[in-house]
Amino acid sequence: MIPEIGHYSLVLALAVTTLLAVIPLAGAWINDGLWMRMGRPLAYAQFLLLAISFGFLTAAFLMDDFSVRYVANNSNSLLPWYYKFSAVWGGHEGSLLLWIMILGGWTAAVAAFSKSLPEPMVARVLSVMGIVGVGFLSFILLTSNPFLRYLPNAPQDGADLNPLLQDIGLIMHPPMLYMGYVGFSVAFAFALAALMGGKLDAAWARWSRPWTTVAWVFLTLGIALGSWWAYYELGWGGWWFWDPVENASFMPWLAGTALMHSLAATEKRGVFKTWTVLLAIFAFSLSLLGTFLVRSGVLTSVHAFASDPERGRFVLMLLALTIGGSLLLYALRAPVVKSHIRYTERSREVFLLINNILLLVATVTVLGGTLFPLIAEAFGKEVSVGAPYFNTMFSFIVPVLVIAMGIGLFSHWKDTRPGTYGRRILPLAIAGTAGGIGIPLIYGEWEWSAGLGSFIAIWLATAQLWDVWEKSSGKSGVVAGFKRLSRSYKGMATAHLGLAVTILGAAIVSSYTEERDVRVDTGTQVEMAGLTFVFDGIQELKGPNYVADQGIFHVLDEGKEIAVLHPDKRRYLATGQVMTEAAIDWGILRDVYVALGEPLEGTTWAARIQYKPLVRFLWLGGLLMAIGGTLAILDRRYRIRVKANKARTSVGESDAGGTQPAKA
């Protein structure tokens, strides 16, 4: 019964979503208030039905209903309950359902938090999101139904969740990532709604900005979590592989970052309107492309689920329709919108333009490297693009971006006084050079890549802190001045510092990781990075659904024991799959990482020992970026507007934050 209810509400959700896709839009077209107002209830109903469907699939997992094919393929009675729960999105069908439910959640959120928007706008936005929903609901129901049954011969037990996915990182990573991916659909829907309405004004940018930032925060967290998970679970200590699926999440992030910045320019100054619309379309299209890459199995990747050409074709069609349709709409409607706003080449607008161009170049670089094997395959060549391609490209793009960023922080809208930049370049260069020479020397011999990375990280951090200092300084003192800064400014500063932290971490850990593969027998001592590692043999261990050989490593610093590490070699009972579980002694400044290789002969084992300086900075930076984004959303002007609107029904040109867009 339970899977049938889930299935039924999924079908109902398709019906409701179809209404959502048509009625409010038609209402906006013929200017029928009743039809437009249908948007909100339909959006809530859609989300409710999807949540029910998702809830019943989850129930099937928790109750070990192995007559459901998807449960049988992805779960096992021995799994701990929390992994049964996360196994719901451990395979293709369930993760797609999660994707759609999150889309429903975003749609309902737009419906709930758009009271201040004009009715036709809300109707159009909700309908566009409904159209996307119809596409994906048909996809899941026609090709990837998670509620299909094995009847009458249900298996006794399930095939188990892939052991790699039995981990806390994976409980959280996909929902975060999907919140980000799907969140860009809101910006996309706003952009299309504005195009349809023919009113691409600053108000449109003001509405989409917080939504874009929320999506970006989730995407940032999702990517950081994924990288962290790869680091301790499958990478033997690697944290970014330029795997097609990592790229698939990185591209919308780059485009989304560009979008956030151009939205700022559009909101404050009314410039780059058509460009911003295009970026919103790109960001969401790249999210869809990411979904396609993951789901279709066209690219070799650790994430590739069993490939099914049917599914690939379907997503490709959705992709073509979305991109084609929205670009067509753009081509038809965008030229109507023109702005006549002046700014000089020293203005903040120009710096944001540089930011956008560089981020877009980075996006295209990743896109090219990711799709090149596909294109080559069409010509009968089987190739792969190595990580060095991406590393080379980013070692050019990122420094240019960050150096421009450091200067651009001091810019003003419209025009910046001559000399503003000039007098800052020298101090920044001195600080950067000192960092670029000094920091790598702490870790060993100076290397240019670590030097360059440290240079730009310090350059950016110094510039950002300097700017915060200047903006806080005033008659009442720096502390009081700092308190007066707006939350969105503090958020921006935090996020920029986060980028500096991530860059520094990446530069140092890439250059100064010490890594050795060793043969160890009981009592073997290994000296590395000033530490002594003593192998103390193997003990056997029994987990809930696996058995493990657990190594014991004592880590000594000048004879004093600082940690005992227990890396596992696990064999999962249901599949017989063998898995490495690394042991990490973590610290903010360095990680010590031990992983067991394979048993050699007798009591001898292969092991990999690593010393990774500043590796935590990578994710700390990501966390700072996410905090920054969150601060920006909590800015007063968003809350004040909510209050103000309780008294007022339609939005006027009220903006208490003093962010009145300049009209030409």
Next chain:
Amino acid sequence: MNPKRKQRMLIILFVLGGVGIAIGLALYALSQNINLFYSPSQIAAGEAPKDTLIRVGGMVEEGSVERHKDSLKVQFNVTDFQHTITVRYEGILPDLFREGQGIVAMGRLRDDGTIEAQEVLAKHDEKYMPPEVQRALDKAEAAKAGE
């Protein structure tokens, strides 16, 4: 030039310059970092370049894995059931590496006809077969049938 035009010129120059440099760089970086895939049969036919980073894939031949006594050196044969090539590697093999499993090795073809691997990839799912290995096997199969 009026300021508006000047501004537009600047923007266009920025875009063209940036995009031009980026495309040039990307093409150069791509040309340096493309790793072609070869099957053991292709290598036996002399199609693969020497001392260039290539990818080789096939099944690990049963009973062919030999470990060095006191280091982490290991060698094994990779086959597409038509031809076989020896791969040498030093380090830790992936968890899913075992005899009879499909793998991809990234390495250089040396003068003695063996592959010196930098990296050995076995995929993370038991059921998963690297697509290029599958195709190589299919091709070898077809060639056999055609003989």
